[in-house]
Amino acid sequence: MMKKVGDVILCLLALAVPSLARADSVWVLKPSTLTYHVSHPLHHVEGVSHAARGKGECHAGICNFLAAVPVKSFDSGDTNRDLHMLQVVRGAQFPLVVVRTQLPESDLKGGSIEADLTVTFAGETAHYQRVPLKLVPEGKDLRVVGTIPTTVSDFKIKPPELLAMPISNNIPVDVDMTWEER
Amino acid sequence: MDSRALKLAAQILLFSQIVCTTVRAQNSGATLSGTVTDASGSPVSNAKIIVSNVFSGQTADTRSDASGHYTISKLGSGSYEMTVVAEGFPSAAYRAVLASGSAKTLNIQLVNPAGDSADSASPAQSSGQEPSLSGLGFPSSMIKGNPKEQALLNKRSHMLQIHQKLGMITVGAMVAALIASPGAKGHHGEPGGATGRNVHMALGATTAGLYAATAYFALAAPRVPGVKVRGPIRLHKAMAWIHGPGMIMTAVLGAMAYSQLSNGERVHGIAKYHSTAAIVTAAALGTAVFSVSYKF
16 A cells, blocks of 8 residues: 555656656757947947857756857947957956856747846846847747847946047847757 | 545645655755865865855855865755855856755865966856856857956057047147138238237147147057958048148148248248148048047
């Protein structure tokens, strides 16, 4: 009789922790686009990078994603501006922008989600809670689109000036990433 | 239902209650433990380990014992940033993700002050369940910082900021000199008074001096190797081939015109082109400023 009870309990435990039965999965970032926006009273500047690399690892229903992009890979169309940006954001000393997030594996099916992001940039780390992201399944790939509401003050960056006028504190970054499941 | 069946049901219910209570107890707090060692693998005692929940802000700390072992318990689930501080070592940062009620082992190997590692530039290292920067395939030069390159960029930006400010002052002085020019030339073909000439000459000389200083800070700013010049800055630099010689010509012709007027003569010869040279120089300088001020 006790053996039967033991079997029942084992079954109950197996049902209670279904995540243990799930297989791990790995995601790799395909060529993607990140665009920062800088506003100045005289003009608006966009810098684009296609050099991001990333990886995601899922275990027991929880996925940890890491994406990084070299600061110097952002191109605003003007060498002088890019070099000045690199200096202002301490890009030679801290060459990568790193974004980390943790998502339930169930969120990866697609749709609109809110993610908690940890961004490390210019030697500082900032946390952004409930950032709206749109996840669009494209075959085996997953396209992620959204905007990270970054500001220069979050990373202790002194706003650069042009003609004695500083840029706006807001430097939102648009992300358009495609992750491939492997 | 007979008494045996009722007894069995009661036993299952009781057992389930015990299991559930145990599970709840385990879920009440996660535990993080491990061993702190140095680069040679020897235990590091009295190292302070501080963990901070990224979102809730919950913090906890402990110290490693004589065998380097540490344990922090009763932690909530979530992402944690972990800082390890030990005497004689640079502080190290790690990350850990704790599930509710879990027990995670995170062994920490501190890097010697003179040591180095591929992830040394990253603010946080993986706890094992998270992907790491070193696994993304970036060259190590991209992961590590380069303080020398940063110093070069800082010097370059500092000099170009002075260039920019001096340039704006130069434009102001040049505009003032242009406004004062009728006082030097006079009216209806008659030479102007000495005061008008002197004011114009003083403003012109000030403009030339400021221009020289502005140009110095642009020319002496360090170059960044391997950078191909692109964008509106090319027009800004191209304009220097006009306003540079133009500024010299304006000054030389202005001195000639000043001398002629001071001798009671009318401006003649190539000195007549002082105004033209000044206007072309001002236009080129204005275009140079405009090219880096507006996006087009």
